[in-house]
Amino acid sequence: MEYLTVKELAELKGCSVSYISRLIKINKLSAESTLNPETNKIHSLIPISALSEDLQAKYYSRLKKDTGIKPESTKDKPDKPVKAKKKSRSFEELTTDERTRFKFWCELLKEWQSRRSQYKSKTEFDKNFIGECRLKYEGIEISKRILYRKWTAYKNDDFDGILGVRGAWNRNKNTIPEPVWNAFLYEWLDENQPTVSLCYRKTIDWTTEFYPELLEQIPSEMTFRRRIEKDVTVAVKTLLRDGEKAFSDRCSPYIMRMYDNLESNDCWIADNHTFDIQSYDENDNIHRLYLTAFLDAKSGVMTGWNITESPDSQSTILALRHGIMRFGVPKCIYVDNGREFLTHDIGGKGHRTHGKKENSQTEPPTILKRLGIEMRNAIVRNAKAKPIERTFYTVKNQFSKLFTGFCGGTVLERPESLKRRIKNGKLPCDYEIREIFDTWIDGDYNLQAYGGSEMCYRELSRLDVWNKTCSEIRKAPESALNLMLMRSTRKQKIKRNGVYVTICGEKIWFTEPKETIMNLEKEVYVRYDPADLRTVRIYDAETDKYIFTWAIADQLMADYLEENQEKIASANAFIREAKKFVREQAKGTVTGLSNQQRITLLDTTVRKAQAEKDENFRIIQPKRIVPVMVNEEPEERMAVGTECVTIDLDKMNRNAKNRRKK
Numbered sequence: 001m002e003y004l005t006v007k008e009l010a011e012l013k014g015c016s017v018s019y020i021s022r023l024i025k026i027n028k029l030s031a032e033s034t035l036n037p038e039t040n041k042i043h044s045l046i047p048i049s050a051l052s053e054d055l056q057a058k059y060y061s062r063l064k065k066d067t068g069i070k071p072e073s074t075k076d077k078p079d080k081p082v083k084a085k086k087k088s089r090s091f092e093e094l095t096t097d098e099r100t101r102f103k104f105w106c107e108l109l110k111e112w113q114s115r116r117s118q119y120k121s122k123t124e125f126d127k128n129f130i131g132e133c134r135l136k137y138e139g140i141e142i143s144k145r146i147l148y149r150k151w152t153a154y155k156n157d158d159f160d161g162i163l164g165v166r167g168a169w170n171r172n173k174n175t176i177p178e179p180v181w182n183a184f185l186y187e188w189l190d191e192n193q194p195t196v197s198l199c200y201r202k203t204i205d206w207t208t209e210f211y212p213e214l215l216e217q218i219p220s221e222m223t224f225r226r227r228i229e230k231d232v233t234v235a236v237k238t239l240l241r242d243g244e245k246a247f248s249d250r251c252s253p254y255i256m257r258m259y260d261n262l263e264s265n266d267c268w269i270a271d272n273h274t275f276d277i278q279s280y281d282e283n284d285n286i287h288r289l290y291l292t293a294f295l296d297a298k299s300g301v302m303t304g305w306n307i308t309e310s311p312d313s314q315s316t317i318l319a320l321r322h323g324i325m326r327f328g329v330p331k332c333i334y335v336d337n338g339r340e341f342l343t344h345d346i347g348g349k350g351h352r353t354h355g356k357k358e359n360s361q362t363e364p365p366t367i368l369k370r371l372g373i374e375m376r377n378a379i380v381r382n383a384k385a386k387p388i389e390r391t392f393y394t395v396k397n398q399f400s401k402l403f404t405g406f407c408g409g410t411v412l413e414r415p416e417s418l419k420r421r422i423k424n425g426k427l428p429c430d431y432e433i434r435e436i437f438d439t440w441i442d443g444d445y446n447l448q449a450y451g452g453s454e455m456c457y458r459e460l461s462r463l464d465v466w467n468k469t470c471s472e473i474r475k476a477p478e479s480a481l482n483l484m485l486m487r488s489t490r491k492q493k494i495k496r497n498g499v500y501v502t503i504c505g506e507k508i509w510f511t512e513p514k515e516t517i518m519n520l521e522k523e524v525y526v527r528y529d530p531a532d533l534r535t536v537r538i539y540d541a542e543t544d545k546y547i548f549t550w551a552i553a554d555q556l557m558a559d560y561l562e563e564n565q566e567k568i569a570s571a572n573a574f575i576r577e578a579k580k581f582v583r584e585q586a587k588g589t590v591t592g593l594s595n596q597q598r599i600t601l602l603d604t605t606v607r608k609a610q611a612e613k614d615e616n617f618r619i620i621q622p623k624r625i626v627p628v629m630v631n632e633e634p635e636e637r638m639a640v641g642t643e644c645v646t647i648d649l650d651k652m653n654r655n656a657k658n659r660r661k662k
Helices: 006-013 017-025 053-067 072-076 096-116 122-136 144-155 159-163 178-188 196-210 212-217 221-231 234-242 244-250 313-327 355-359 367-371 388-398 418-423 430-443 462-469 478-484 513-518 565-590 601-616 649-661
Strands: 003-005 032-036 041-047 268-274 290-296 302-308 332-335 374-377 499-503 506-511 523-529 532-540 546-552 637-640 643-646
Touching: 003 006, 006 017, 006 041, 006 053, 017 041, 096 122, 096 144, 096 159, 122 144, 144 159, 178 196, 178 212, 178 221, 196 212, 196 221, 234 244, 268 313, 268 388, 290 313, 290 388, 302 313, 302 430, 313 367, 313 478, 367 478, 499 523, 499 532, 506 532, 513 546
Parallel strands: 268 332, 332 374
Antiparallel strands: 003 041, 032 041, 268 290, 290 302, 499 506, 506 546, 523 532, 532 546, 637 643
């Protein structure tokens, strides 16, 4: 066996010595390590058989040129590999399209051979037949070579040959080593969604470090792309690269809702939508309005709506009131988990309920409960559960795009001329959008063709479906409806200034002096109309019974440095009135008492103590008495200097008593 040194191979290959050494180091080039007798060092020798066919031919060509004799080793040069014979598929393995094409070519070949046998000049007939087919079958490539090739395949029962499927004789053979493929999938099936090219390069680096012997077996990047399309299912790719929500929306089975047993007003669907329109508010500020809408699930009619500057719970109540006044009270509403719907006084907390915390506090009856409406909540992150989203898509395409202020839902949808329109002041005003929307809904949208899943209503409009499928309607008088739609506070105790309602983080107090004073610390809740805060209604927290109607306590509200004496006098008069009322109530409680009943607590206590003392206080002396003696005689005189002073204790006590009297 012949060998080359690293230097000789570098000269033969036309590269550097360090490059050959690196190939040997990473095992991409086979070499044998031997001891060099001249330098007494280890060096590498590369066998000729380890080189590629091109390098072997180049080496032997140089060797023949130098010596004039071809080495015998070239006789043992391996033959080229024989290409594997293609195995044709059976008729059952063909697709529907391939079977149609197969039948077409079989009939055409039979017709060609049948008519061809009647002519003496086969060549002339072939030209005429090909021209006829090109005129008759446009878009199908037909030539003499194609006809003869397909006829040969027809005689050999080669279905792929008739269809023109050539090459790909090793299509079903996997050329990617399994460890390499697994490493590639680990990188590619990531939620960061790396590209195939990046994962391909990283896979080569990984193989170089852990499986260097498989490095030469790694095919091209296109092979990896083809295997991704073939082996990686859409469901797996969507779940691991796009996430669970994308998998649920695109691949997961879904529940098909049946509307057969549903009637109009059985269920309304509510949601909020941001208009893709930039408009001017009353202060000429540019902003985007919001739509709160209720949609009838059966007919698709938009029953009620409210256009607001911010989607909140009050907008939900106004939209519901609008729908009830037009179409009656629904039996159920279907909402998502937004805070504008899951408010304590509208429908309760829904999915936001936290067991112990919520159960420990009794909430007042909600608006939906007073109206007899059941609230259903959609599953979190489940977009399929809200068909009203399709309605908002219609609003965008058929309504929002009509305005000069249309800005689109994304940057890609934004018109290029929007900046120029803003600069020129061509945007619509809020009141224009509100007026036109009211007209468009009832004059266009609700009269459009029904687009639901029930085929029997295809010829009707949305409003016709509502009229046809509504068997009963629940109505409430406007006065009663206003009362039932009032907002409620949580349970609170009546304080010195009455009760309060929190609006935009500020407490607004309501009171009535006499009733407030007489019901301090009583637990109540308050119902109020945010549009009219002049009065509120007070309800007992335990019995849910109406008690009072109180006015706003504006007399008790004054600035910190208030100088208006009339306001201060009015507040003081309010306070004096409350005090006077309490004094009168207190005075009235003792008006009918007799002299015997007017005995004070001190007199009662002294009377009882004296009676107990006279009856029960007795000191009993024991029979055995132990005397206690002192060793000194008591002195009644004290020597002061040379004189003796007598201390008169009785006189001192009398003088002290006289001083206290003065």
